[in-house]
Amino acid sequence: ETGVTQTPRHLVMGMTNKKSLKCEQHLGHNAMYWYKQSAKKPLELMFVYSLEERVENNSVPSRFSPECPNSSHLFLHLHTLQPEDSALYLCASSPRGGDGYTFGSGTRLTVV
Amino acid sequence: AQSVTQLGSHVSVSEGALVLLRCNYSSSVPPYLFWYVQYPNQGLQLLLKYTSAATLVKGINGFEAEFKKSETSFHLTKPSAHMSDAAEYFCAVSVLGYSTLTFGKGTMLLVSP
Numbered sequence: 001e002t003g004v005t006q007t008p009r010h011l012v013m014g015m016t017n018k019k020s021l022k023c024e025q026h027l028g029h030n031a032m033y034w035y036k037q038s039a040k041k042p043l044e045l046m047f048v049y050s051l052e053e054r055v056e057n058n059s060v061p062s063r064f065s066p067e068c069p070n071s072s073h074l075f076l077h078l079h080t081l082q083p084e085d086s087a088l089y090l091c092a093s094s095p096r097g098g099d100g101y102t103f104g105s106g107t108r109l110t111v112v
Numbered sequence: 113a114q115s116v117t118q119l120g121s122h123v124s125v126s127e128g129a130l131v132l133l134r135c136n137y138s139s140s141v142p143p144y145l146f147w148y149v150q151y152p153n154q155g156l157q158l159l160l161k162y163t164s165a166a167t168l169v170k171g172i173n174g175f176e177a178e179f180k181k182s183e184t185s186f187h188l189t190k191p192s193a194h195m196s197d198a199a200e201y202f203c204a205v206s207v208l209g210y211s212t213l214t215f216g217k218g219t220m221l222l223v224s225p
Contacts, residue, residue, distance in 0.1 A: 006155075100158055100213070101156070103148075104155050106153070
């Protein structure tokens with residue numbers, strides 16, 4: 001157990017479905033992140049939340065919608081995805097000050 | 113803005129041989145530097161980090177890295193590779209007071225018997 005828990009571990013969804021990815025941390029960290037990891041591509045930072053406020057949004061399509069209801073939970077709401085959105089979605093958390101991340105095990109998403 | 117470059121997308125070594133994974137960084141201010149390891153279908157796990165204290169940093173699983181400011185490098189080494197070291201390794205940089213990490217493209221370490 002890494003301290004950051006992501007559910008589900010695997011998700012298969014059709015292009016017209018709506019689903020959500022969940023991330024939970026109880027490390028007392030106050031920043032949380034969503035990353036996308038596709039085959040043969042670098043890690044892509046999608047969203048950053050610091051103290052529950054979104055501080056970064058790297059030109060992510062609107063079919064991805066993040067939500068951070070409190071400092072321990074982070075969601076990624078998905079709707080009308082495309083097959084190219086199939087990837088490993090990683091959540092991470094960190095304390096303030098650039099002291100490194102703790103990652104979850106990821107959600108392997110397949111869009112059919 | 114900061115960046116990292118990892119030289120070599122794949123590195124192959126024999127079991128028992130020296131492991132050397134290269135990372136060079138670019139930063140306009142003193143950086144924090146990290147190495148992470150990722151096993152298949154897992155998240156990234158922190159191996160070690162440099163945060164402006166000792167320049168030689170020891171991490172888990174026998175890995176270590178040396179911060180060399182003059183060479184803007186933070187190479188990862190292990191004296192003797194083990195089969196269980198086969199994984200993908202990521203170098204990352206952040207700057208003091210700003211917590212977002214910038215990752216390199218990763219290096220896949222292959223270990224043969």
